[in-house]
Amino acid sequence: MEKTSFWKAGHTPTLFAAFFYFDLSFMVWVLLGPLAVQISKDLGLSAAQKGLMVATPLLAGALLRIVMGVLVDHLKPKKAGIVGQIIVMLGLLWAWQGSLNNYQDMLVLGSLLGMAGAAFAVALPLASRWYPPEHQGTALGIAGAGNSGTVFAALFAPTLALMFGWKNVFGLCLIPLGIAFLVYITMAKDAPSAPPPKSLPEYLHVLKDKDAWWFMFFYSVTFGGFSGLASSLTIYFNGQYQVPPVIAGYMTAGCVFAGSLVRPLGGRLADRIGGIKTLSIMYICAAAALFVASTGMQSKTSAMIVFVIAMLALGTGNGAVFQLVPQRFRKEIGVMTGLVGMAGGIGGFYLASSLGISKQMTGSYQIGLTIFASLAVIALIGLTSVKKRWRTTWGSATMTTAKI
Numbered sequence: 001m002e003k004t005s006f007w008k009a010g011h012t013p014t015l016f017a018a019f020f021y022f023d024l025s026f027m028v029w030v031l032l033g034p035l036a037v038q039i040s041k042d043l044g045l046s047a048a049q050k051g052l053m054v055a056t057p058l059l060a061g062a063l064l065r066i067v068m069g070v071l072v073d074h075l076k077p078k079k080a081g082i083v084g085q086i087i088v089m090l091g092l093l094w095a096w097q098g099s100l101n102n103y104q105d106m107l108v109l110g111s112l113l114g115m116a117g118a119a120f121a122v123a124l125p126l127a128s129r130w131y132p133p134e135h136q137g138t139a140l141g142i143a144g145a146g147n148s149g150t151v152f153a154a155l156f157a158p159t160l161a162l163m164f165g166w167k168n169v170f171g172l173c174l175i176p177l178g179i180a181f182l183v184y185i186t187m188a189k190d191a192p193s194a195p196p197p198k199s200l201p202e203y204l205h206v207l208k209d210k211d212a213w214w215f216m217f218f219y220s221v222t223f224g225g226f227s228g229l230a231s232s233l234t235i236y237f238n239g240q241y242q243v244p245p246v247i248a249g250y251m252t253a254g255c256v257f258a259g260s261l262v263r264p265l266g267g268r269l270a271d272r273i274g275g276i277k278t279l280s281i282m283y284i285c286a287a288a289a290l291f292v293a294s295t296g297m298q299s300k301t302s303a304m305i306v307f308v309i310a311m312l313a314l315g316t317g318n319g320a321v322f323q324l325v326p327q328r329f330r331k332e333i334g335v336m337t338g339l340v341g342m343a344g345g346i347g348g349f350y351l352a353s354s355l356g357i358s359k360q361m362t363g364s365y366q367i368g369l370t371i372f373a374s375l376a377v378i379a380l381i382g383l384t385s386v387k388k389r390w391r392t393t394w395g396s397a398t399m400t401t402a403k404i
Helices: 003-009 012-029 032-043 047-075 077-097 103-117 120-128 133-164 166-187 200-208 210-241 245-273 275-293 300-328 333-362 366-392
Strands: none
Touching: 012 047, 012 077, 012 103, 012 120, 012 133, 012 166, 032 047, 032 103, 032 133, 032 166, 032 210, 032 245, 047 077, 047 103, 047 120, 047 210, 047 333, 077 103, 077 120, 077 166, 120 133, 120 333, 133 166, 133 210, 133 245, 133 300, 200 210, 200 333, 210 245, 210 275, 210 300, 210 333, 210 366, 245 275, 245 300, 275 300, 275 366, 300 333, 333 366
16 A cells, blocks of 8 residues: 555544554653652662552553543543543642652552553554554554653653652653643544444453454563563663663663654554564564573673664564454454553563562562563464464455455
8 A cells, every 4th residue: 555545544633643642641651660760769669669669550551441441432532532631630740749758659659650551542442443454554553653652751751850859750741741632632533433332241242252362462462561661671771780760761762762663663564464474573583582681681782782672573563463453353443452452561560560579589680581581482372373263264355455
């Protein structure tokens, strides 16, 4: 397909609004990661507590994606997004004006920030419903490039914390979020072809389909790896190489930017050569990079290069997964986005928390990284086992014009 045909196929203002909303929501979602070094110093947190603190928004976001997926189908994406954004802004206001004096307060805040991570379950259906099957990878890749918001958190949060104090960073975040809210209200529009709302049994019915579980597992590895590393790399570079928090934030931003940049390219590549082939290649690259990272390289520069490679693979894989999901679950895209997104958040929670536990118990991050690299290998084996069935049933030429 030519580029011009894509831009004529859907609704560009909605696509931009979905991306912008998703982008700034993700900035807030992983905010505790780049701030973790300063927060843990003030509150006296252990390595395991730091890991769980930065992982809590990931788990909360995962669970809330189911709630937002239901709201998307019942209220339509635009209204669901408005509700989510208001809750996030109120949570940031509380964090800014309230008293965050202990570990428990930070876990409560992490739970509130989880609503920002649930933006995934709104932004993707909002964009997806405007585009035909042959453009799903590109459309969802662009909307999903809101992952890049994690770059802003890593890039600016540590510096702002040094300048104004880490609590004031939450108040400063209200400025860009307010702008995104106005853009969203003005530009976002629900697609006219939205499916009718489903009852609770119908939502549960999709879990009877084994393909739903496969997609959840595949995304738990690609997006789980991306979000888990985005939340943990500042802590990793600081703890492993004694890099100052601001510089560690810059290094993390470089890694995260790589993974965010390629998500739309991953969707585009999947549209061209097929999501299965794209995802298979990416699992191989991600597993190899994470295994190398687990060896604990002597140089922080070589470690950053390896993590950039891992993030490139994981980011491309994120785009590839969501080229496939709408082909298989077109009518259930709202609930499937919530379920698959939930699995991705759980994967991120596992990786971030396991790295902290691994560091506290063994003095290194090796075990946590090795296990997650192994999950990428298992995902590759699983994908290989289902690809023939997928290509000859719902992915056959008689069923869709998209490449599977």
